[in-house]
Amino acid sequence: MAKQKFMHFLGCIIPHRYPSIEKAARLVFADLGIELLDMEKASCCPAPGVFGSFDRVTWATIAARNLTIAEEAGHNITTGCNGCFASLWDANHELKHDDELRDAVNENLATIDRVFKGTVEVTHYVDALYSVAGLEKIRETITRPFDGVRMALHPGCHWMRPKNIKQKDDSERPHIFRDICEASGATYVPYKDELICCGAGGAVRTADVKTALDFTKQKFDSLLEAGGADIIVTPCPFCELQLDLGQVEIQKHFEAEYHFDIMHVVELLALAFGHEPEEFGLATHLQYMQRKNEPAWQVLGIERPTADDASASE
């Protein structure tokens, strides 16, 4: 079978604020024999909450420009961000089904000599991991299982919702993201508010960070009521930012202190596949940079990197 290839859509938050996720994705997909191709000249997806709320045609036009880059290369897209996935997948879907929108978008694209053809599919890392690599291959690749580590999940919204249109998982009882995370060997900890939004989306974090953090705080309190967890895993960098940096911000806005280690699913798998945390810079998450602390290495069953290793690259 030919090696599976994807155009790798980075977006903004992963490459610009949480580059550890970008690096971890490269390690994990290489381990699984899936090739990620750089998507040169891709822009913002654009942010579905802000742009989708401003002007639907402009939103679809900028998203379509990104789609044409993959169409030219002839490969499907994969992205590790729920927001980017929402914009690219939704725009691709709407452009394939709404001729009026497609005409308006192609009229705009003509000014830069591009045309949306509708020849590629958009996937999330979760799709690539579950449907292309498969759970069996993931399990085979694990060399450092997270035995005894208590893991809570934050699946976020836009990978699986709206469920009737995306048709990926049951958004009231999702299992796909959980199956992937459980393959790491960690123990799944359910909590009441697992499925509520982190609070960041829909342009809310941008306009009113305190209201956005109030969602996050509710999730943390719900998790503590369920007995707490050693890590929270998410498939989205914007959720990761909200849950990770959000702990520092919550301390400022609510005078409440939380200490959760947050990981993107590809960071979890990179560690479970035997990579050392300094290979992708787990300790560069913004909560650690701002609080000047480190992940709870011992709890995670990982040897603490020496000071030299922690700042080294590769």
Place this chain on the structure above:
Amino acid sequence: MTSAEEKVPIDIDNVDHEFVALIKKAGGPNIQSCFQCGTCSGSCPAGARTNYLVRGIIRKALLGLKEECISSPELWFCTTCYTCTDRCPQDVQPTEVIKAIRNIAVQSGYMLAPHQKVALNVLKTGHAVPLGGETWEKLRQKVGLETRPPNASSHPDAIEEIVKLAKASGFDKLVAEKEEKKE
């Protein structure tokens, strides 16, 4: 909706009869399927902590109370989590209706300053969250990546394309006009 200020009766003769058609065209085609059950608001995490009431906004929209809908600050508390959309028994797709009303609000000049800034970021850098200064380039180096990712952050011609697209769709004016209004 939960405020203590006095409410005046709704004047049903003074409504915008085009508003529903406008919403349907702007991306909320199923708004007229709503039978006001309230499942949306009952499911809404934003409504649990703010005055944002999806059912109320949809009812007002159906009555043609355009100005009340588009000028409401609560309109911007929806995180687009789509829980209401997944649970709505009438397939109203309330999230899409809210986004459509936001589109109309923006066309009418209602745009929050921080949102405008994000829009301008995309026109200036190609990204809503730009790479920014040296701090972030160093962070990338620290994890073993090239200083600049292969996106618009290292391709000025990609930004030029975005600017041209914004001009073609009229988005540049939509964002810029608001900038002048703020003065």
